[in-house]
Amino acid sequence: VQAPGGRRRRRVSGFGGPGWGLLFRQLGSTRGALVRLLLWSGAEALPPLLSGLFVSAAVDQGFLAGRPTVGVAWLAGFGVAMGVRAYAARAGFPYLAGVVEPLRDALVERVVRSALARPSADPAEVARLTEQVESARQLTATLLRTLRGVGVTLAAALIGLTLLAPAVLPLVLLPLSAAGVLFVRLLRPMVSRRRAVVLAEERLAADAGRTLHGMRDVQATGTGEEVARALAEAARESAAASRALGRASALRALVVALGGRLPVLAVLAAAPWLLAHEALTVGELLGVATYLLQQLDPAVRTLAGTVGGWLLNLAVVLDRLAAVTAEGDPSGARTGADGRRGAGWAPGAQAVGAEGTAPEAPPPPAGEVRLHGVRYAHGFTAAPVLDGLDAVFRPGEHVAVVGPSGTGKSTLAALLAGLVVPTAGTVTAPPAALLPQEAYVFPGSVRENLVWLAPGSSDARLAEVVELLGAGELVERLGGPHGMLGDPGELSAGESQLIALVRTYLSPASLVVLDEATCHLDAAAEERVERAFAARHGTLVVIAHRISSALRADRVLLLDGGRGVLARHGDLQVLSPLYRELVGHWLGAGLAS
Structure with a gap:
């Protein structure tokens, strides 16, 4: 009986691996739906772009000028912009489905073709691949829906800050750029560690399944202790991989602190000087605070937290699907691990x-x-x-x-x-x-x-x-x-x-x-x-x-x-x-x- 185990280290492909190639090829086939989705996303950018500008105008031209009606009118205009955003979000959903559903269909077809080409494939493996296809569909849909919101919000907030108060841009862009660099640098090791968790869990499940299926052989050959040790080692590997991922993920809090919180603190610290030297009015300061607190900080937290986690999961799922369901060459001969072709039949x-x-x-x-x-x-x-x-x-x-x-x-x-x-x-x-x-x-x-x-x-x-x-x-x-x-x-x-x-x-x-x-x-x-x-x-x-x-x-x-x-x-x-x-x-x- 061959005990569970026999590990090989895999090269980590990160965000340039075959999984992303698989995704981008499929997204390229739905280019029309993607373009329409981006157009409606532009309409959704209206409230984030106008929020600080309208708040500044409502304060400076309305309430502080003794004209509350004007202030209320500016705020009502912001309400109209929110209505436009709600309509754009609803109108974009069919095009989101036009991107995601063909992706799911293409991945299902790929899994089925792979299973038919490998009749000796483990049914449990095919079931896991099917689950991963559904995970890829859900993750892609969620990421597209969330990323367009986050991207639109970040872009709109920065454009609004540039139009409203260019003097505060250095206080915002420097820590935001540092957070972006840190986030990008963290992605590759986090993908690697997330992949290690998935592979360790799959190995543990496969080893346990093979052991259960071959229990009679284990008893017949007296290798129970050896198999138990191998399974315990697989469980330890899975736990160690999860701990390593947790340590890497904890660094995402630093991204939020740099990109979301530090700009707010920097502007607050500089506010007395900016007001005293008339670089900002009170309304403009409130408008800047609106951009930072209502747009920038939530977007950074979403990007570093939720989106970062989803992105890691999608990277691993896509790489697994691309690797396990790799299509053979047109001649029908498979390439061996050593790069040579089998002579076959x-x-x-x-x-x-x-x-x-x-x-x-x-x-x-x-x-x-x-x-x-x-x-x-x-x-x-x-x-x-x-x-x-x-x-x-x-x-x-x-x-x-x-x-x-x-x-x-x-x-x-x-x-x-x-x-x-x-x-x-x-x-x-x-x-x-x-x-x-x-x-x-x-x-x-x-x-x-x-x-x-x-x-x-x-x-x-x-x-x-x-x-x-x-x-x-x-x-x-x-x-x-x-x-x-x-x-x-x-x-x-x-x-x-x-x-x-x-x-x-x-x-x-x-x-x-x-x-x-x-x-x-x-x-x-x-x-x-x-x-x-x-x-x-x-x-x-x-x-x-x-x-x-x-x-x-x-x-x-x-x-x-x-x-x-x-x-x-x-x-x-x-x-x-x-x-x-x-x-x-x-x-x-x-x-x-």
Whole structure:
């Protein structure tokens, strides 16, 4: 059992990484909506721009001049400007949706394409990616909505100060510029630390999930203490990353102090001198205070606090989505971690997925399967699941693949079926049908489901295979071949597997790969299915989850440490202590049950 762990340091891309490239490319496709959104944002700048000017005029020309009606009129004008801002905010929302919703759709399509290209991908990982897509949508929408408000407010306040009281600009711009420089300098380390928190949490969740899934292997091999230590180390790493992020985030308070509070204190300290030398009037001083207290300080606090946090989260989410769902090159060959291309499938090797389409012509009845120096990793920086695997399956052979959890059994199944290509080495195999653990059944007639991969099958042939695999009672209960499946979800997992097994048996593929495709059947039904497939033309590869599957096979491929040992069951018991432990565990579990 390989204990959780195996970390690699990742280069931090900050705000110039592939995630931002992904975002900006998509935003570029919605340029029209963005332009209209910015135009309405300009209308929203009216109240921040006029606030200090109108307050100054209301005081100097109205209330201090003994003309309260004029003062009230200036303030009423500011109320009208607020009404314009409210209308502009409402009018801009459709264009905000026109930017954000296409982004969400593009990211969802990217995740789906990535999952379809990696059939061995962990479903939990796909679920996390889907959640991250929704997070990216919400964060982008919130940031656009908030940033345009903050940006408009800051720009309007500075323009208003320039028009109203240029004498105070040095007192405001110097600390505000220092705060801006500090904020920009803090972003990169905070992104790095935020990314470290996300990765540490993901590693901890993945390690815990693999440990739970492989608990039987852990008990069989006696590695419980080692696994517990590894999980504790992952938890400590997660806690340390969170503490480091907290320390970096605390420095944002200094940004608020410099950019929001220090200009106010500087103007207050200079106010007596400015008033005495008639550099400012009382109304202008109140107008400056309005800009600083009502516009500048809240904008800086929002930018350093809320927006800073959202920006960090969005940077990490986008980088994760861009890295995990990296699209392959047009040739279909994936680039390996060492920068080389995997040789992949040999010319002429054609794949047929259990949920795919049948080949145009029937394949030859037999064919050899050859794996030479096969290496495969789930990502460019990930440790390889298979590393230097060599094996040859003879034509018509029945091979069982066994190994502890996480040793690459499902990855090997996908490689044999041609659904993924190795990052190095070659896989040469005849056209294959891969049946995964989760069987796919679609709404329609029973017959349509059963003959999907062999639509030309006769009724007699269909009836023969249904009976051979023990699915006759199920088909009869469903109303026979012409019965309708309105809601496939009403079938049990075992019933769905039986339907998919009949479909796969009927396919013309000369290589069948069953990736725990009988795990929901009882032992007797599983034996009947495996013996039927073993007698079928071509080669059978079974990812075994019971000792009985290994006992029935001609030979057993034991995967461990990225490589494999291929031998008969009895020989493996002599050659491999790990295999003896697995067999002992299986036999013990069988007796206990």
